[in-house]
Each structure stands twice: as structure tokens, then as C-alpha cells.
Amino acid sequence: xxxxxxxxxxxxxxxxxxxxxxxxxxxxxxxxxxxxxxxxxxxxxxxxxxxxxxxxxxxxxxxxxxxxxxxxxxxxxxxxxxxxxxxxxxxxxxxxxxxxxxxxxxxxxxxxxxxxxxxxxxxxxxxxxxxxxxxxxxxxxxxxxxxxxxxxxxxxxxxxxxxxxxxxxxxxxxxxxxxxxxxxxxxxxxxxxxxxxxxxxxxxxxxxxxxxxxxxxxxxxxxxxxxxxxxxxxxxxxxxxxxxxxxxxxxxxxxxxxxxxxxxxxxxxxxxxxxxxxxxxxxxxxxxxxxxxxxxxxxxxxxxxxxxxxxxxxxxxxxxxxxxxxxxxxxxxxxxxxxxxxxxxxxxxxxxxxxxxxxxxxxxxxxxxxxxxxxxxxx
Amino acid sequence: xxxxxxxxxxxxxxxxxxxxxxxxxxxxxxxxxxxxxxxxxxxxxxxxxxxxxxxxxxxxxxxxxxxxxxxxxxxxxxxxxxxxxxxxxxxxxxxxxxxxxxxxxxxxxxxxxxxxxxxxxxxxxxxxxxxxxxxxxxxxxxxxxxxxxxxxxxxxxxxxxxxxxxxxxxxxxxxxxxxxxxxxxxxxxxxxxxxxxxxxxxxxxxxxxxxxxxxxxxxxxxxxxxxxxxxx
Numbered sequence: 001x002x003x004x005x006x007x008x009x010x011x012x013x014x015x016x017x018x019x020x021x022x023x024x025x026x027x028x029x030x031x032x033x034x035x036x037x038x039x040x041x042x043x044x045x046x047x048x049x050x051x052x053x054x055x056x057x058x059x060x061x062x063x064x065x066x067x068x069x070x071x072x073x074x075x076x077x078x079x080x081x082x083x084x085x086x087x088x089x090x091x092x093x094x095x096x097x098x099x100x101x102x103x104x105x106x107x108x109x110x111x112x113x114x115x116x117x118x119x120x121x122x123x124x125x126x127x128x129x130x131x132x133x134x135x136x137x138x139x140x141x142x143x144x145x146x147x148x149x150x151x152x153x154x155x156x157x158x159x160x161x162x163x164x165x166x167x168x169x170x171x172x173x174x175x176x177x178x179x180x181x182x183x184x185x186x187x188x189x190x191x192x193x194x195x196x197x198x199x200x201x202x203x204x205x206x207x208x209x210x211x212x213x214x215x216x217x218x219x220x221x222x223x224x225x226x227x228x229x230x231x232x233x234x235x236x237x238x239x240x241x242x243x244x245x246x247x248x249x250x251x252x253x254x255x256x257x258x259x260x261x262x263x264x265x266x267x268x269x270x271x272x273x274x275x276x277x278x279x280x281x282x283x284x285x286x287x288x289x290x291x292x293x294x295x296x297x298x299x300x301x302x303x304x305x306x307x308x309x310x311x312x313x314x315x316x317x318x319x320x321x322x323x324x325x326x327x328x329x330x331x332x333x334x335x336x337x338x339x340x341x342x343x344x345x346x347x348x349x350x351x352x353x354x355x356x357x358x359x360x361x362x363x364x365x366x367x368x369x370x371x372x373x374x375x376x377x378x379x
Numbered sequence: 380x381x382x383x384x385x386x387x388x389x390x391x392x393x394x395x396x397x398x399x400x401x402x403x404x405x406x407x408x409x410x411x412x413x414x415x416x417x418x419x420x421x422x423x424x425x426x427x428x429x430x431x432x433x434x435x436x437x438x439x440x441x442x443x444x445x446x447x448x449x450x451x452x453x454x455x456x457x458x459x460x461x462x463x464x465x466x467x468x469x470x471x472x473x474x475x476x477x478x479x480x481x482x483x484x485x486x487x488x489x490x491x492x493x494x495x496x497x498x499x500x501x502x503x504x505x506x507x508x509x510x511x512x513x514x515x516x517x518x519x520x521x522x523x524x525x526x527x528x529x530x531x532x533x534x535x536x537x538x539x540x541x542x543x544x545x546x547x548x549x550x551x552x553x554x555x556x557x558x559x560x561x562x563x564x565x566x567x568x569x570x571x572x573x574x575x576x577x578x579x580x581x582x583x584x585x586x587x588x589x590x591x592x593x594x595x596x597x598x599x600x601x602x603x604x605x606x607x608x609x610x611x
Contacts, residue, residue: 006537009544009556009568011438011608012472012516014406014417019435019608020475020509021545023538024562025527027481091585093578096566103563103582108481110565350481351530 027103027110028350030132032342033125033290034115034335037137037297038148038178049077049136049332051115051339052092052100059087067332081333083368087340102343107357108350111343118177119147123281125290132292132342132354136335141190142217142303143271144183144282145295182273182282183295183304183312186215189223189266191259192236195243203244205268207251218302220268223255227268230254235267273307283312292354294324294378296335301325301379319353324362328376337365338378394425399443402543405436406472407516412447415468423448433547435608437472440546440553474542476510476523477610481562485509485611486525494522507610518542548604551576554595557607558583 010021034051054062063078063085078085092100092113100113116122122145125133135145187205195202205211207229213221229251232239240246253268274284295304305325308314314321326334341361349357366377397408409417420426421436425446433439457463474493478486485508493500495514504510510523521540526533546553551570558564563586564579572595581593587602 006539007541008538008560009541009546010474010476011435011545012404012406012514012543013475014404014437014470014472017435017437019438020477020610021560022477022479022607022611023523023560024479025481025486025534025536027562028529091578091581091591093582094574096575101565101578105481105483105562105586110562348482351532351534353530 027105027108029110029112031128031130032111032113032132032134032339033128034113034339035122035125035133035135035137035145035147036115036117037135037145049336051113052094054336055090055092055340055343058089059083059085062087077332080331081336081368081372081374083371084333084336088344090340090343104343104345106346106348108348117147119145119179119181119281120177122147122181123286126288126293127286127290129289129291131290132294133288133290134292134294134296134335134338136296136332139295139297139300139303140180140184141188141194141271142184142219142299143188143269144181144273144304145297146180148178179278179281182271182276182278182284183308184271184273185217185220185303185307186270186272187211187220187268188217188271188303189220189255189257189268191264192239192254192267193264195267196236196238199242201244202239202242202267203270204252205270206245207253211253211268215272217271218306220266223257223266226255227253228255235265273312283308283314287312288314288321291320292322292324292358294338296324296326296330296338296378298329298376299326301327319355322354322358324358325379326376327379328374330376331374333369333372333374334365334376334378337368341365394423394446394448397445397447399439399441399445401441402519402541404439404516404543405445406470407543408445408447410469410516413450416470419448420445435547437543438545438547438553440550470516471513472516474510474512474514474518474521474540476540478504478508478510478525479561479611480527486527489525489527492524494524509610514542548600548608551595554580554600554603557603560607561603 006026008021008023011019013020063076065077066074067077067080068075090102092102095101102111102113104111116125125131138146140146210224210227213224216224231248231251232243232246233248235252235254255266257264257266273282276282279285309323316322338361341364342357345357345360347356362378369377405417405421409420414420417436421430423446425448429443429445433443455465478489480486486504487506487508489504489508491502491504491510493502493510493512495512495518500512502510502512514521519542521542523538523540524535526535545556548554548557551572552568555564555566555568555576558579559568561583563583564576566575577593580595580599581591583603584591584599589599589602
């Protein structure tokens with residue numbers, strides 16, 4: 001391993017002065033890339049935690065930040081994640097290139113933190129050797145991380161990537177910077193009313209052949225034999241303008257399921273992770289070379305672990321290819337605790353495997369999430 | 380004697396002034412003007428203010444003015460018709476660099492290679508991690524190499540040493556250089572107190588147990604000088 005030449009400005013020592021020069025060995029540099037995804041549309045609230053601003057303040061101050069209002073009542077960070085108030089501040093320093101740095105001398109590591117907000121940059125992050133990539137944003141029901149560009153809505157075509165943020169443009173051009181980076185199962189089911197609510201153009205699975213178990217998202221698997229073909233009119237006439245193929249005579253796979261005790265009609269979508277319209281922006285078309293990928297969107301262990309770890313076979317190899325997922329619906333707490341504990345681990349581990357520091361981050365994050373009453377853990 | 384009799388009145392000539400350039404120290408300036416001992420310059424009353432401002436004569440700042448007194452010839456009486464040897468005593472200057480590990484411990488008994496004026500010297504640091512080598516006062520650069528274990532691999536570190544270029548800690552550039560040497564600062568040594576420098580000051584203050592304000596106050600600079608300029 002050879003580091004680039006380091007310049008040092010030094011003084012001489014003469015008979016009458018005994019001043020010396022001290023040079024400390026450079027720390028290991030670790031790059032953390034935070035991929036900030038979209039919610040559904042530009043009008044939707046972004047995930048509220050802010051890096052680096054929040055981290056520079058003591059947790060007691062962060063806890064006072066209002067993150068949303070419900071019926072006029074403000075809810076603070078501390079109302080949702082009470083353990084945030086005990087977190088110490090982290091002096092993240094602005095660098096001229098727009099990144100941030102934090103020197104943890106206990107670890108012997110200088111962390112360089114970079115934020116990215118579009119799909120192309122996310123893809124590049126996955127392909128950055130040694131990088132720790134964490135995604136925080138909507139999981140799109142397990143399809144994969146989703147991005148918008150320059151404040152534009154991810155558009156009606158985020159199912160497949162929008163083609164440069166201009167809405168319904170096919171064929172897609174590559175590289176495109178918004179829409180989904182697919183890493184979910186081939187077929188997923190989404191509540192019909194969600195299609196309308198989030199205003200995207202759904203690519204539904206026609207009820208011809210029943211999908212195979214291995215191709216289905218975990219939530220869909222138990223319902224394969226209950227699937228029933230329904231026309232758009234039967235599903236919801238409002239969907240005629242919200243689907244890619246509005247053919248009134250075709251039938252699409254659907255089933256009745258329950259959400260929070262309420263009966264809902266689910267519609268099966270195409271959602272594959274390889275050979276998609278978004279290719280090469282799917283996990284089938286590239287093999288990540290980053291060291292860590294923490295997908296902290298909702299329920300990613302259920303939706304994305306099997307495609308990535310089992311089907312794609314992107315598996316742990318020595319000090320490479322660590323992956324972390326969420327066990328349930330997640331909010332800003334998971335990503336917030338994760339970053340805080342990765343940065344503040346106190347044992348020396350420069351140039352050593354990351355495993356112990358990551359285990360620490362998992363354990364501490366989960367202790368706090370559980371104590372907060374959050375059903376989500378990091379796994 | 381700085382003066383000459385002009386019309387029966389002793390007229391004192393202004394001393395010659397040398398403007399310090401980056402990379403110069405008093406030992407080198409003294410040598411340049413033919414003084415074997417830099418204290419002749421440093422203790423000259425005309426340099427009293429400089430001496431007060433720059434307590435380390437080998438850490439001057441570009442732009443500093445050094446008064447150069449007239450050289451005083453040494454009178455030596457020798458017989459004619461014979462060979463005589465005259466030896467010039469020169470002050471020995473040394474390059475002293477303490478190497479510290481990331482864990483805050485000195486790199487004691489660490490093998491190193493120092494290349495000065497094209498010549499490679501190999502040595503081992505002492506118990507306090509000190510590289511201590513004589514160098515010519517005119518030497519401007521050197522290269523210091525060490526090989527350290529880094530996990531299961533080794534890490535080869537090379538420092539390009541710009542000798543005589545360290546500014547006083549009271550200047551922003553001098554502070555930046557010291558913070559960079561101690562790994563708190565990663566930016567350019569540009570003498571500007573920007574966010575990266577303030578962040579480095581803050582990190583240093585936190586690690587040193589000082590009030591973490593990000594402001595380089597006197598206490599912070601004293602501690603920085605102590606950690607950088609003294610053997611720990």
C-alpha cells in the first residue's frame with residue numbers, strides 16, 4: 001500500500017532552539033456516500049434528517065426539531081425517536097468540494113462524507129471501490145432506491161426511470177438520472193389505491209401465466225394461488241389513465257389482502273431487477289464494487305435481501321461486500337442512528353476489517369430504535 | 380562601526396535590511412551574509428523587535444525584516460612567506476522530526492530513510508520517535524520515508540519536507556501547517572481562516588481537552604505549539 005507524497009513544512013533546529021517538528025501518520029480515509037432518494041413526488045416531504053447540519057448539534061438540540069404536523073400539532077424528532085437526544089454532536093467539517101469530513105482519532109479514521117441525489121451518482125457510488133454506500137429514501141415497495149433530479153418529480157415513469165426527468169419519454173436514454181435503480185423481485189404487489197395516490201404509471205402483470213414463486217416478492221408469495229385476473233374497470237376505473245397499458249379487455253393479476261386490518265385490493269406489477277427498461281441501472285446489469293451497502297429504506301430485508309444476496313449472489317467476501325437492511329417500515333431514525341454510530345465507534349480500527357465497527361453500529365442503532373418503540377431494526 | 384565621519388560629524392548609516400522569503404531561517408541568512416553565528420544577527424539591537432516576535436529564530440515569516448550588521452573582520456597576525464590554515468566554525472543545524480502513530484504513541488525505534496541533497500541516509504528513530512539528522516543550512520528539501528504495518532499489509536509513507544518553510548504558529552499558515560502535520564487539517568496551507576481550518580481547530584481543541592470554539596485563541600495556539608514543536 002503506498003500513499004501519495006505528503007508535503008510537510010518543517011523548521012530546522014539550531015544550537016539555541018530545540019523546537020522540533022511533529023508528523024503524525026495519516027489516518028485511513030473512508031468514504032461514506034449517502035444516497036438521498038425521493039419519496040414519491042416532489043411535493044412529498046423528504047426524509048427530514050439532515051446531514052451534516054443535525055449531526056453538528058447535540059442530540060438534545062436535534063430532538064427539538066419539528067419534523068411534521070398532524071392536525072396542527074407539531075411532532076419533534078424527540079417525539080418519534082427519544083434516544084436521539086442522548087447523541088453527542090459530531091463536528092463534521094465542510095470541504096471545498098462540497099463533501100464533509102470527520103476525523104475520529106480513536107478509530108484512526110478520517111471519514112469523508114458525500115451526499116448524492118440522483119440515480120447516476122448512486123450507480124457510481126455502488127461502483128466505487130471501498131465506499132460505504134447508504135441509501136435513505138423510499139423503497140418503492142421493494143423495487144429499489146428511487147431518485148429525482150434537480151427538484152423535479154421523479155415523474156410518472158419512475159417505474160422504469162423517467163428518461164431525464166421529463167415524464168413519459170420512451171425509449172429511455174442512458175444514463176438517466178432519475179427513477180428507480182431496480183434491485184427488487186421480478187413481481188411485486190401494490191395496493192390499487194397507492195397507484196392513484198402516488199401518481200405513477202403502473203406496469204401491471206397481465207393475467208396469463210401465474211407467476212412463479214421464485215420470481216415473487218416475499219409479500220406476494222403467499223397469494224400466488226389466490227391471484228385473480230381483473231379488468232381495469234373491475235380494479236378501479238380511475239386506473240385507465242394511470243397504467244402503461246389501458247386495454248379495457250385485458251385482465252391483470254390481483255388479490256385481496258389486508259393492511260392494518262383493512263381489506264385492500266392489490267395489483268401485481270412488473271418490478272424485475274434484471275433486463276429492465278432501466279438497464280444498465282439495475283442490479284442485474286452491474287455488480288457493485290463498494291465495500292458496504294446499507295439499504296435503509298422500508299423493509300429492505302424482506303424485499304431486497306433475496307434478490308441481491310441470493311439471486312444476484314452479491315455476497316460477503318472478506319472485508320468486502322458488507323450489506324445491511326431494515327426489518328420493517330423505517331423512517332429517518334434508522335439512517336440517523338446508523339451514521340452516528342459508524343462515525344463515533346471508539347475502538348482503533350484503521351486499516352483493519354470493518355466488521356467490528358459495523359457490528360457496533362448495528363447493535364447500538366437497534367438498541368436505540370427498540371427503545372424508541374420503533375418496530376424497525378437494522379440487520 | 381555603523382558610520383563614517385562626514386564633515387566632522389558621525390553619521391550613522393542605516394543597517395542593511397534583508398526581507399525574509401519563504402524557506403529561509405536565521406541560520407541560513409547569517410551564513411548568506413558571512414556570519415558564522417546567527418546570534419550576531421539575532422542579538423543585534425536593531426533586531427530586538429524581531430527577536431521578541433519570533434522566539435524561534437528558525438521559524439521566521441515571509442516578509443519579516445532582518446537587520447544585517449556590518450561584518451566585523453577578525454584580525455589574525457601571521458608571518459609572511461608561509462602557509463596558514465584558517466578554519467571557519469559553522470553552527471551545526473539539524474533536522475528533527477518526531478514521528479507519531481495514529482494511536483498517539485511515538486514511532487519509537489522505527490526504521491526510516493531520509494534523502495537529503497540526493498544522498499540517502501538510513502536510520503532508526505530514538506525512543507521518542509525522533510529523526511535527528513544534521514543538514515546543511517542551505518538545504519531546502521528532503522524526503523522522509525517509513526514503512527509501517529497497516530492491518531495485514533504495510534503502508535509506505537513518504538513526506539516531502541520543505542525545510543525552513545514552517546511559519547510561526549501565530550500566523551494562520553503556520554497554524555494550518557501544524558494542524559496538517561498532526562492530521563487535523565486537510566486543506567491547502569493558504570493562510571486563510573476558512574471553514575476547513577476552523578473545523579480543524581475545533582477538532583484539535585476537542586482532542587486537546589480545550590474549549591471547543593473553533594477560534595484559534597492564545598491557549599489553543601500554545602497547546603498546538605507544544606504538541607507540534609516539542610518532543611512529547
